[in-house]
Amino acid sequence: MKKGGEYINTIEVDVRGQTCPVPLVEFRKAIRKASPGDEVVVLGTHPASKKEIPMACESLGLNVLEVEDKENEWKIRIRRQ
Amino acid sequence: MGNKAVIIVHSGDMDKIYSALIIGNGALSMGLDASLYFTFWGLQRLKKGALDKGPLSKMHMLGLVKWIVKKRMQKANVASLEKLMKDYKELGGRIIACEMTMEIMGIRKEELHTEWIDEYGAVGTYIHEAKDASITLFI
Helix, strand or coil: CCCCECCCEEEEEECCCCCHHHHHHHHHHHHHCCCCCCCCEEEECCCHHHHHHHHCCCCCCCEEEEEECCCEEEEEEEECC | CCEEEEEEEEECCHHHHHHHHHHHHHHCCCCCCEEEECCHHHHHHCEECCCCCCCCCCHHHHHHHHHHHHHHHHHHHCCCHHHHHHHHHCCEEEEEEEEEHHHHHHEEEEHHHCCCCCEECHHHHHHHHHHHHEEEECC
């Protein structure tokens, strides 16, 4: 996707079925690899990580775009600044 | 206070090595720096092939309960200690090995996973690392 002359990538991290600390760690690894402006989408099922990933975003100064809940799964969209 | 977690890993028990690596990875994931200072029984776990070879801290019972716990961990999809160590290093976690323990226990560098170890030090290294850390634990 092209936005304002820059290519914006979406990086998907599928941690469904994974437990502590894997969702948080895989989220962090993806953020480190992403370029500024990229969007990281984390898909998971681990309940605590749904609130802890936004907490990590707060301490890392990242923008949480959306937290979506559907049945036993959640999806968090984050913008890499 | 610096945004850093510094953990002394004194125990070599499998469950406690899990605690140390999970907390270390958690700290790094939340944007803190992390250092693990391996000493005494903990340092044994840095020997080649020894990371998951520690006993359980309670109810080890000649390895029977450890075997059951490992099976249950696999079923629950808990990451292996090897993966946690790999992630910890990838996220920039530091490992310090206690030189005095190496001397007392006759451990040579060649026996250790030197690729994981950033520094060989003593108490001064720990204090230097921990004096401005916001989290410090003894495991």
